[in-house]
Amino acid sequence: MTVGTVHVLDLESGNLQSLSNALTKLGYEVKWIKKPSDGLDTAEILLFPGVGNFGHVVTELRNRGFVEPLRAYIASGRPIMGICVGLQALFSGSTESPGVKGLGLIPADVQKFNNSTKSVPHIGWNSALVTNVADEGLYGLRADSKYYYVHSYRADAAVPLREGWTVAIGNYNGEEFVGAMCKDNVFATQFHPEKSGVAGLQVIRAFLQGHRISKVPGLQTDILKRNMGLTKRVIACLDVRTNDDGDLVVTKGDQYDVREKGTAKDVGGKVRNLGKPVEVAERYYLQGADEVTFLNITSFRNCPLVDTPMLEILKKTSETVFVPLTIGGGIRDVVDPDGTKISALEVASLYFRSGADKVSIGSDAVLAAEQFYARGEELSGDTPLETISRAYGAQAVVVSVDPKRVYVTSKDSTNHHVIKTAYPGPNGEEYVWYQCTIKGGRELRDLDVWQLVTAVEKMGAGEILLNCIDKDGTNSGFDLELINDVKSAVKIPVIASSGAGNPEHFLDVFEKTNTDAALGAGMFHRNEYKVADVKNYLSEHGLLVRNDSQ
Numbered sequence: 001m002t003v004g005t006v007h008v009l010d011l012e013s014g015n016l017q018s019l020s021n022a023l024t025k026l027g028y029e030v031k032w033i034k035k036p037s038d039g040l041d042t043a044e045i046l047l048f049p050g051v052g053n054f055g056h057v058v059t060e061l062r063n064r065g066f067v068e069p070l071r072a073y074i075a076s077g078r079p080i081m082g083i084c085v086g087l088q089a090l091f092s093g094s095t096e097s098p099g100v101k102g103l104g105l106i107p108a109d110v111q112k113f114n115n116s117t118k119s120v121p122h123i124g125w126n127s128a129l130v131t132n133v134a135d136e137g138l139y140g141l142r143a144d145s146k147y148y149y150v151h152s153y154r155a156d157a158a159v160p161l162r163e164g165w166t167v168a169i170g171n172y173n174g175e176e177f178v179g180a181m182c183k184d185n186v187f188a189t190q191f192h193p194e195k196s197g198v199a200g201l202q203v204i205r206a207f208l209q210g211h212r213i214s215k216v217p218g219l220q221t222d223i224l225k226r227n228m229g230l231t232k233r234v235i236a237c238l239d240v241r242t243n244d245d246g247d248l249v250v251t252k253g254d255q256y257d258v259r260e261k262g263t264a265k266d267v268g269g270k271v272r273n274l275g276k277p278v279e280v281a282e283r284y285y286l287q288g289a290d291e292v293t294f295l296n297i298t299s300f301r302n303c304p305l306v307d308t309p310m311l312e313i314l315k316k317t318s319e320t321v322f323v324p325l326t327i328g329g330g331i332r333d334v335v336d337p338d339g340t341k342i343s344a345l346e347v348a349s350l351y352f353r354s355g356a357d358k359v360s361i362g363s364d365a366v367l368a369a370e371q372f373y374a375r376g377e378e379l380s381g382d383t384p385l386e387t388i389s390r391a392y393g394a395q396a397v398v399v400s401v402d403p404k405r406v407y408v409t410s411k412d413s414t415n416h417h418v419i420k421t422a423y424p425g426p427n428g429e430e431y432v433w434y435q436c437t438i439k440g441g442r443e444l445r446d447l448d449v450w451q452l453v454t455a456v457e458k459m460g461a462g463e464i465l466l467n468c469i470d471k472d473g474t475n476s477g478f479d480l481e482l483i484n485d486v487k488s489a490v491k492i493p494v495i496a497s498s499g500a501g502n503p504e505h506f507l508d509v510f511e512k513t514n515t516d517a518a519l520g521a522g523m524f525h526r527n528e529y530k531v532a533d534v535k536n537y538l539s540e541h542g543l544l545v546r547n548d549s550q
């Protein structure tokens, strides 16, 4: 039984599946509007989601003849809610797409975040605090809740405030931005409520039920101030593959070897089985994971793309897990067994349509970076990374890096980017460089991690998932030297991965590096710690984390 119908603008930008899942979860039936004649004139309540590039979304709006009908819809007083670029489109324009006109409800341009002191895109959980209306909430927004943002461009609060909007602001390392805003029948959020856990679903529900003003508990100003800002993200990662019985399982390697050690007849040499992917993902969501990443660690080379089991896993997971989902493994141009060629962009699109918010590219990014250097550091424009980033936005493309340590005796003994290590090699070598690998560490390449990450940042990657094969599964803590080195190489966010064995390791990586997020796998799969244990520990030590009960 549905509680009502919601019309949603479908400009085919980004992940509409997540929004549809959130609305279904709340009991609503979704009707898609691809063109004005799909029912815009009779719609009673409208959502306008937009992801990716401002120019792309607004041009699509214009090309499909939506501009005047949308203005008429707004003028009629019927409720509309913009999401992400759906908020930005209400402004006159954006420095992201000079010359492309927005709807112009607010006479100002959206501007890029300053990346000289922080990572851009701004990815993660941040506040949306109503500042200009005392003691009033706005469509279920809570001052002590966190919401999921992913954007490089921000709207400044000054002009909307002057124009009479109620504005909820966020703060990213001192730079304020509009997190949500409302005037009359128009409400918009820069964050993704459909990806903001319980707190986000509450906002969508309040909007759909028309509960604009809600009294919020009187929170002390010092608590609110402490709560402002981007949280440290804790990500759970699920390596997925088919086991020897043909079932798709969550597995976990030691330095990428996922087969059980020993000779015991029942398990020796078999793929380690740590549970069913959808169930494990749900468990981590309920434990408070800020994101869930699935890595398909064996490619689907012999499987027609549409039958790829990972698609089903994503579809099922995104029905109940309302935080961002990343999918990696096999994002490249593929050839189906019947000879049909499928571009990486089509592969990624299929994943986005199945509920993924980001795709993660491993091997193909290394090969693309090698070609980038072979061309004298020139972009080709047609690599999978570039085409996906152009179509879906940089924030939707993660590059997963699988490096191995190579020890050397001196700085000059290799052409690669070398760092002095506090953990000398087996023969006392004091220097190390990080060698890129492909195919899950099986093949070494003549490329170092510094070269890879700087190249993929230029190609349009939005985030780096930084593994380290030497550390993977060792429970000995993250490779802080590698993480610091990569953080100094790029402006895009970095997710530290490999080696987490306990909550202290997470505190360590957040205190001793500037990493934007940290990922754990084995320690969660083996039930040694829950995601909540890590977040509580970080919170007890004064770090800002998201608490999904709020």
Ligand code: 1PR
Pocket: 237, 238, 239, 252, 253, 255, 256, 257, 258, 295, 296, 297, 298, 299, 328, 329, 330, 331, 360, 361, 362, 363, 364, 400, 401, 402, 438, 439, 440, 441, 467, 468, 471, 472, 473, 474, 475, 497, 498, 499, 500, 519, 520, 521, 522, 523
């Ligand atoms: O090359 O684009 O097809 O992508 C393949 C993807 O699969 C890459 O992201 C690659 O990292 C991953 N992968 C391939 N083989 C393995 C393997 O383990 N045999 N897993 C593998 C990588 C590494 C981590 C792991 C952390 C944390 N998994 O993500 O989750 O190291 O583990 P820990 O906390 O237990 O130490 P393509």
